[in-house]
Amino acid sequence: MRVVVYMLYTAFFISTNTLIAASEQFSEKELSTLSLNNLMSLDAQTTSVMKRAVSAKETPGSIYLLSAKKIKLAGATSLIDALTLLPGVSVRNTSNTWPIVSIRSAPVSIINNLLLMVDGRFIYNIGFPGIAWNHLDIDIDNIERIELIRGSSGTLWSSQAANGVINIITKHSLDTQKQSITFAAGSKYRHYTNARVAGQFLQSGSYRLNIKHHNIGKSSTLEAALSDAQQLSSLDFRLDYSVDDDLSFIISASHLNAATNKTYSLTTPPTYTNQIISNQSADTNTELMLRIDSRLTDSRSQQIQISYFDSSSESDVISAQMQRFNLTYAMNLEWHNRKLDWGIEYQNNSTNLKQNNYIKSLISNDYSIHSYGAFIQSEWQFNQGRSKIIGALRVDKSSADLQNQPSLKFLHLLTSDEVIWMNISQSAMQQTYAEKHIIVAQQSGVENPFIPGTYVPGYTIGNPEIETIKMANIELGYRNKIGASNIDLSIFHSQSNNYYGTRVDVIGTPPTQLNFVPVNASKLTLTGFDLVLSSAPSENWELQFEASYLRQASSLNIKKDSFIAYPGGTVKQYAIRSDYQLSPQINSYLKLRYKNRLKGENNSTVPSYYTLDAGFSWQANKQLNIGLYGHNLLHSNQQEYFSYSQLFYQSSKIDRDWLLKAEYKF
Amino acid sequence: MFTILFKPVFHLAITTLLIFSCTSLVAATPGKREYNIKIAFIYNFIKYTQWPKHDQFEDRFYFCSSNAQVAKLASAFFKGKHMNNRVIEVKNITIEKLQGCHLLFVSKTESNLWEAYLTNKHLPGILIIGETPGFAHSSSQINFFLAANKIRFEINLKLLQKSSLTMHSQLLRLAKIIKISGASK
Numbered sequence: 001m002r003v004v005v006y007m008l009y010t011a012f013f014i015s016t017n018t019l020i021a022a023s024e025q026f027s028e029k030e031l032s033t034l035s036l037n038n039l040m041s042l043d044a045q046t047t048s049v050m051k052r053a054v055s056a057k058e059t060p061g062s063i064y065l066l067s068a069k070k071i072k073l074a075g076a077t078s079l080i081d082a083l084t085l086l087p088g089v090s091v092r093n094t095s096n097t098w099p100i101v102s103i104r105s106a107p108v109s110i111i112n113n114l115l116l117m118v119d120g121r122f123i124y125n126i127g128f129p130g131i132a133w134n135h136l137d138i139d140i141d142n143i144e145r146i147e148l149i150r151g152s153s154g155t156l157w158s159s160q161a162a163n164g165v166i167n168i169i170t171k172h173s174l175d176t177q178k179q180s181i182t183f184a185a186g187s188k189y190r191h192y193t194n195a196r197v198a199g200q201f202l203q204s205g206s207y208r209l210n211i212k213h214h215n216i217g218k219s220s221t222l223e224a225a226l227s228d229a230q231q232l233s234s235l236d237f238r239l240d241y242s243v244d245d246d247l248s249f250i251i252s253a254s255h256l257n258a259a260t261n262k263t264y265s266l267t268t269p270p271t272y273t274n275q276i277i278s279n280q281s282a283d284t285n286t287e288l289m290l291r292i293d294s295r296l297t298d299s300r301s302q303q304i305q306i307s308y309f310d311s312s313s314e315s316d317v318i319s320a321q322m323q324r325f326n327l328t329y330a331m332n333l334e335w336h337n338r339k340l341d342w343g344i345e346y347q348n349n350s351t352n353l354k355q356n357n358y359i360k361s362l363i364s365n366d367y368s369i370h371s372y373g374a375f376i377q378s379e380w381q382f383n384q385g386r387s388k389i390i391g392a393l394r395v396d397k398s399s400a401d402l403q404n405q406p407s408l409k410f411l412h413l414l415t416s417d418e419v420i421w422m423n424i425s426q427s428a429m430q431q432t433y434a435e436k437h438i439i440v441a442q443q444s445g446v447e448n449p450f451i452p453g454t455y456v457p458g459y460t461i462g463n464p465e466i467e468t469i470k471m472a473n474i475e476l477g478y479r480n481k482i483g484a485s486n487i488d489l490s491i492f493h494s495q496s497n498n499y500y501g502t503r504v505d506v507i508g509t510p511p512t513q514l515n516f517v518p519v520n521a522s523k524l525t526l527t528g529f530d531l532v533l534s535s536a537p538s539e540n541w542e543l544q545f546e547a548s549y550l551r552q553a554s555s556l557n558i559k560k561d562s563f564i565a566y567p568g569g570t571v572k573q574y575a576i577r578s579d580y581q582l583s584p585q586i587n588s589y590l591k592l593r594y595k596n597r598l599k600g601e602n603n604s605t606v607p608s609y610y611t612l613d614a615g616f617s618w619q620a621n622k623q624l625n626i627g628l629y630g631h632n633l634l635h636s637n638q639q640e641y642f643s644y645s646q647l648f649y650q651s652s653k654i655d656r657d658w659l660l661k662a663e664y665k666f
Numbered sequence: 667m668f669t670i671l672f673k674p675v676f677h678l679a680i681t682t683l684l685i686f687s688c689t690s691l692v693a694a695t696p697g698k699r700e701y702n703i704k705i706a707f708i709y710n711f712i713k714y715t716q717w718p719k720h721d722q723f724e725d726r727f728y729f730c731s732s733n734a735q736v737a738k739l740a741s742a743f744f745k746g747k748h749m750n751n752r753v754i755e756v757k758n759i760t761i762e763k764l765q766g767c768h769l770l771f772v773s774k775t776e777s778n779l780w781e782a783y784l785t786n787k788h789l790p791g792i793l794i795i796g797e798t799p800g801f802a803h804s805s806s807q808i809n810f811f812l813a814a815n816k817i818r819f820e821i822n823l824k825l826l827q828k829s830s831l832t833m834h835s836q837l838l839r840l841a842k843i844i845k846i847s848g849a850s851k
Binding site: 042244293295 | 705813
């Protein structure tokens with residue numbers, strides 16, 4: 001606790017110089033103070049579609065903007081590295097390539113409450129919950145910023161955004177016109193190569209092409225027969241073309257090949273005991289996107305986005321092919337003191353699952369689902385622009401469910417630097433094909449009475465009757481700029497009366513099989529806060545303190561012995577980040593993080609731990625940048641997660657690692 | 667109830683989409699916010715540009731535009747601001763009344779008139795900034811354009827050299843460079 005108080009004190013009270021708020025959008029009064037680089041990050045029109053451009057300070061939601069500069073200073077090599085820089089996002093590594101990412105919920109890999117978007121394109125699948133973070137091979141240098149929305153403020157975009165949204169915005173290809181080549185090598189990344197080719201065509205067209213290859217080694221603590229190593233190669237292309245200031249196109253395409261080793265804990269007949277094995281999957285992803293942005297008047301703009309995603313994963317444990325087609329249209333309007341956004345969306349998901357001893361489908365192997373969505377949001381400003389009310393509604397319709405996500409937000413400027421806000425909403429967590437129709441073999445934990453030393457088979461069985469989970473949320477926020485420091489606090493309370501629980505069906509007497517069925521059986525309340533304090537003790541030093549606290553209380557709605565409530569518990573994480581410029585050419589980075597003890601269902605625990613990441617980067621000349629970075633510097637290895645609630649993924653210990661990186665631009 | 671309403675609402679939305687799509691053929695004019703950002707850009711351009719010595723108007727720097735809206739916004743923006751101890755003043759001028767101007771901003775709506783006037787005219791010591799596609803190929807040293815709703819600018823090096831103005835390398839590094847008329851890099 002003393003460490004936390006000291007971190008807080010250091011971050012908040014040492015400040016002596018002004019720090020610009022962590023915002024990419026500024027009020028018009030502040031324009032004369034902005035540099036060219038800051039001006040180039042502003043949206044020309046506040047009716048920018050998909051995400052209305054407003055000052056971060058004047059957003060009635062718990063948000064954080066991570067700039068490209070902050071990502072670069074931390075030496076992030078992958079998207080997973082960049083996620084650890086987001087306050088309020090819990091990242092616990094289960095292996096060298098597989099993180100558990102959660103926002104305002106206990107860390108579990110099977111999630112459908114966190115929406116990831118890349119340039120407004122949804123990265124989720126109605127077929128399977130969870131996000132394959134290790135297959136999102138975005139070039140870090142191409143990221144303009146990452147927008148984080150904690151809590152239910154992002155429900156306007158999807159029925160998978162109940163707990164938060166991570167929105168990755170990549171740079172316009174005109175802003176990445178330098179050819180570049182990056183080499184890195186270290187203890188985790190055995191080698192990493194990234195080359196960028198860029199150019200322009202006609203009068204207003206530009207493009208870039210990235211070619212990447214990396215090889216991640218296995219964790220040192222794994223036995224010789226086990227592995228979590230990965231080899232990955234990818235191509236990423238983006239083309240921008242503007243017909244004029246009012247009409248522009250973006251075409252992007254990517255292709256990825258990966259060979260990923262995962263360690264599984266599998267229960268197999270005839271003994272149904274757990275066997276720890278490693279298996280390599282061959283994964284291929286292809287993605288295409290076309291976006292058309294059109295400005296109709298100075299107060300009205302529209303956007304159409306079409307994307308197609310095709311993925312294939314082949315292994316002895318899980319083999320599946322998935323296709324996703326998405327069509328989105330959105331429009332922004334503005335008149336006097338009112339703003340209106342509306343949009344519609346169509347998505348088709350197809351899944352083909354190969355059945356084996358470990359995973360089966362209750363219905364046809366081929367599964368296709370059509371889903372439709374629509375949203376409308378209206379903003380009304382009053383009190384001479386110092387107050388605003390935003391009402392919003394999102395409606396989603398898939399094959400069986402219709403979900404409504406209404407919200408009402410209020411914001412008031414107490415002074416030009418001090419803001420209070422409130423958000424009252426209902427959010428939805430749509431159930432996927434996997435939760436409804438998939439059977440997964442897992443250890444039952446019940447010994448077979450007839451054959452000593454063996455177990456009866458156990459299965460997690462999808463429940464076609466499981467309903468969309470509804471949550472009622474209230475959130476209060478406060479932001480202030482006090483001299484050189486910024487404070488951003490949000491306090492939240494959410495409640496669901498139909499959250500997940502498990503029904504245990506015992507087959508036979510004595511038992512010959514146990515089935516674990518997901519049901520809407522728990523009452524869940526989430527209470528907590530997120531706090532970010534930033535400060536600049538000097539012109540060349542920036543400090544940031546981050547604290548997140550979540551209390552998850554759960555009880556059964558259905559009082560029967562055969563039902564198990566969703567686990568409760570407390571999740572705490574604190575961090576302090578320092579960016580210190582030693583000279584105009586040399587920068588240092590340091591981030592110390594604390595995560596609390598995690599208790600599992602079977603009384604297993606992951607102890608609390610600290611991680612320290614640090615790095616130096618040297619801009620040798622206009623072309624060459626060299627960086628040396630270390631992760632997990634306090635321990636030779638540590639357990640960040642235990643797979644107590646995973647279906648059959650096995651966690652490994654995370655090593656201390658270092659990385660030497662050289663980037664040459666010409 | 668919602669299920670019954672959903673399909674008609676969806677069809678209505680598609681129809682509305684088609685109607686609005688057709689209206690996109692009409693060019694939009696920049697709004698107040700866009701002009702305010704462009705004026706903030708111009709403030710930075712002034713900081714990073716060196717003008718040749720002038721004998722007169724030593725205590726004043728004149729920002730000129732024939733667009734009344736731009737002139738009004740610029741007046742508010744530059745109120746109380748200086749450039750090298752020279753007060754920045756805004757003049758709402760008419761065409762051909764360029765005398766004394768250090769900087770001329772030509773908005774989209776007046777670009778045709780100005781282009782005819784400025785083409786092949788030698789105007790040393792005046793930084794001309796446009797916002798119309800192709801304007802920097804014939805008439806201005808700097809031209810604004812939009813890329814994914816972000817404001818960008820291009821610089822014509824040939825016209826810059828002819829005008830006897832010098833620009834800081836930081837400005838040139840951020841710009842799209844037009845090396846010779848009609849070809850950009």
